[in-house]
Amino acid sequence: MVSTVDRIKDIGPQPQAFDIERATKENTNYRSVAWSGRYLQVTLMSIPAGGDIGLEAHPETDQFLRLDAGRGRVQMGPAKDRLTFEKEVSDGWCVLVPAGTWHNITNIGATPMQVYAIYAPAHHKPGKVHPTAAAAEADKHDEPAAWSVQPKRAPDKHG
Secondary structure, X not given: OOOHHHHOOOOOOOOOOOOHHHHHHHOOOOEEEEXXXXXXXXXXXXXXXXXXXXXXXXXXXXXXXXXXXXXXXXXXXXXXXXXXXXXXXXXXXXXEEOOOOEEEEEEOOOOOEEEEEXXXXXXXXXXXXXXXXXXXXXXXXXXXXXXXXXXXXXXXXXO
């Protein structure tokens, strides 16, 4: 049987439906772009035990993240050295990140933390798959599609 993740194809701004909880739990890649629309994007993430999403801020992007498996520690704040919000999260929890907020989620469990993220606007190349965080960081060709609606962007910030 083919897994849900293998069947999901980012078809761009076309109607799409899939079992997001199953796809999120089956995803073994650091980040897989599942769907790209003109105004938002859905990615699936798998963060290994002890790993994290990476401290960052998106000046013009709101973000919704949901854990479907694992345990994490969310940290957010107005500056990378002022993470004033901290919360432990687990299966079923969501994390809402306002644009411009520095944020990170660290896997504090013994198993991979399975997350899906919704960005508005889109942030990655449609269909892009990064097996590891290092591969994502090294990728210089991960821009949103030309057909996506983008603000006059201030670049993302990384800690």
